[in-house]
């Protein structure tokens with residue numbers, strides 16, 4: 001196919017790749033090359049860069065222009081794209097082998113301006129790290145004016161764009177300007193400045209000292225331990241599981257704290273914001289706190305001279321318009337002297353500064369990029385400053401680390417992210433470590449851990465640090481011999497009892513009587529909690545609390561803690577120990593308050609009704625100040641509230657469970673509880689039906705499949721909290737699908753427990769697709785109860801190890817329906833293959849096993865072969881990206897020779913050479929069913945291919961053997977392709 005046909009045929013894909021992620025970098029890098037290769041004239045270039053155009057219209061313009069210029073121009077465009085696009089973007093495109101022009105290898109520009117053009121890509125890369133120095137050189141030599149410098153350094157440009165502006169301006173000024181720039185780049189290459197050796201003014205160092213001591217003090221205690229003990233962050237900090245957020249296409253590697261700012265997982269080099277996302281209570285704030293602490297002690301992030309940390313909760317209480325300078329100095333730390341100098345230093349050295357923003361999801365207004373604000377000294381509403389900082393319009397080059405719950409990470413925000421890392425709470429070892437740190441008495445720690453091990457649902461919950469904290473905190477109740485908690489509501493009821501009994505100034509009655517005696521305080525705190533959630537308000541002034549009737553004694557229960565660093569007013573402020581605790585009190589208020597009407601629960605379960613809801617008026621009206629109720633006219637606040645309202649609804653479902661009936665009857669009459677319970681059950685059922693109705697009818701020949709929306713998991717969790725089998729059965733009664741797709745849904749062990757509880761009641765078997773979640777070994781164990789109903793289970797990329805597989809297979813062997821398992825990209829080693837062998841021996845109707853991108857070697861392949869030898873049904877076997885090598889390939893090939901069913905075999909990228917190919921040739925020779933064999937990216941030579949070719953002569957079933965990326969010369973590839981069309985390169 002000609003280059004022009006390729007460009008025209010892939011127009012849509014090329015446009016997407018050129019504008020990927022909304023960044024102009026891809027397109028501009030391609031243009032750099034096309035300029036260097038003389039495909040684009042200066043006029044063409046200026047036409048494509050006209051400032052009024054959008055990114056996509058520029059990309060379209062480029063494609064049109066290239067097509068007009070003809071076949072060879074299209075070939076150069078493809079060559080440029082192939083050079084610029086990252087591998088992940090290239091896989092969907094074909095470049096037809098187009099190559100750059102020959103002379104590009106050794107360009108000999110005759111003049112300095114020509115040199116700027118020929119080496120444009122290289123110069124952009126070089127200059128983007130040293131714009132200031134280059135401008136200084138040009139200014140000193142009189143080539144540039146101060147105006148030129150300002151034009152280049154417009155804050156709106158990314159560093160690469162600034163470099164391109166600079167090159168364009170120099171180019172327009174002629175030969176001597178170009179010569180000076182080239183001279184400068186040459187000297188700066190020979191004598192790179194080492195930023196480490198930079199001298200900082202004394203004022204800056206003094207300010208840094210003050211900043212460090214203030215951060216060190218702030219980060220010493222974890223907020224939840226503020227009033228309940230004297231454990232410091234050092235005592236209790238436990239490493240969480242941190243990974244590059246999924247979707248980056250890279251193999252998942254665990255990250256350390258400092259990797260957050262490292263290169264791993266970078267998607268957009270031009271952006272400055274790294275986002276740490278994680279569910280409620282997964283430890284995001286604590287992680288940031290640890291980063292600040294380490295910086296303040298000179299043990300991490302020492303490349304940064306200043307670190308400014310912000311809580312979005314505090315920022316959103318700021319009602320005045322402020323400048324960036326106020327934000328830094330007034331909200332973080334005031335410099336005792338040299339304010340102007342320090343601020344100028346910050347502006348001049350953005351790479352020396354780090355900002356952290358905790359809880360972007362708590363900001364009242366959802367992230368928006370509508371209002372641009374670039375000026376560091378001009379005042380603006382805090383939201384505008386924050387959003388522009390995150391985008392990089394303000395203080396470009398300053399690195400930012402922000403945290404957020406995943407739901408608030410909107411596509412608009414994603415466009416500005418350098419990378420996203422996800423925090424998944426504690427690992428199993430982390431739970432052990434945390435519990436032992438929490439309990440100084442090892443005997444108690446052992447008993448708590450034993451109790452967790454004996455209750456897998458609770459153990460699953462403890463992967464979320466905030467639940468682990470509560471469980472550890474309430475060890476007395478946990479070990480007291482009552483029923484062990486199963487649900488999140490159980491855990492929070494436990495902490496409610498614990499706090500009321502331990503911290504109340506009165507001695508409360510033993511037994512259930514504590515509820516009756518505490519109900520007044522619960523309602524008062526609940527009113528504040530719900531009012532706050534409704535308006536994204538998480539801090540309450542003393543006056544507001546008093547207006548809601550909260551007493552000193554209520555505060556002493558310990559659920560509210562003093563907000564220490566709230567600087568905007570003199571008045572004392574309080575917040576709930578954790579936002580999930582605020583949700584729990586809001587739920588208690590909804591359940592226990594007799595005056596709550598029907599619409600309140602409706603509002604809670606049907607989010608579309610939230611605006612103008614009765615709930616807001618009932619709870620808030622009289623209590624919170626106007627400022628706290630400030631709302632976004634476009635409904636942005638509604639989005640911000642959703643996650644917490646969903647948690648509240650989950651608690652409401654749990655509280656209305658029959659299991660807690662006896663407890664709640666102490667505080668609320670039975671008819672009220674009955675009425676609310678019926679209403680919640682109806683709402684859950686309706687919510688589910690809404691999902692099922694949205695399932696499209698299958699296209700002929702395809703399975704009926706449902707791709708769950710995020711709300712589906714939430715509804716499932718609500719049903720689980722109720723712990724009523726009839727509700728679960730009823731909710732699924734009308735679900736008729738063959739395939740349930742739950743990929744990228746942030747499913748961890750907690751969600752697995754709920755899913756299994758509900759899905760086991762499906763009436764017909766399904767394929768359960770859970771790829772790209774955080775299931776882990778504990779999640780696998782939680783899923784077992786619903787394995788019976790699965791004909792296929794897909795668990796790609798889920799951090800599962802051999803231990804999880806052992807349990808999965810033990811159960812899977814007994815499950816009649818199960819026919820397919822996919823485990824691509826987990827942590828499987830040779831220790832798991834004997835279990836698969838057993839499964840293959842025992843299940844003679846098993847169809848598909850996919851184990852790609854794990855750590856299986858020849859030893860594992862041999863074990864697997866043992867099972868394959870006696871299996872009569874397997875059709876698909878995928879081992880892509882393991883390391884079975886020749887020995888493993890031989891074992892597999894021999895075992896499969898007798899297979900009456902094998903259709904598809906993948907051994908891509910397995911280090912297989914010609915010996916392995918020889919054995920696989922025997923398989924081809926004897927198989928009557930095999931259609932596709934994938935051997936791409938191995939080390940098979942022409943000799944090995946010869947075995948395969950000869951075997952193919954004897955085989956009629958095989959349709960293709962894929963051999964790209966083996967050790968053949970282009971001539972050999974050509975010759976083999978001519979000889980056998982079923983061999984594909």
Ligand SMILES: Nc1ncnc2c1ncn2[C@@H]1O[C@H](COP(=O)(O)OP(=O)(O)OP(=O)(O)O)[C@@H](O)[C@H]1O
Nearest residue numbers: 224236237238280281282283284285286465466469
């Ligand atoms: N790494 C950790 N080590 C020890 N304890 C932790 C850790 N992470 C969290 N915790 C415990 O869990 C509690 C809640 O964690 P944190 O507030 O950091 O969660 P979060 O993800 O910021 O929650 P949210 O999204 O609801 O604001 C902490 O107060 C602390 O008790």
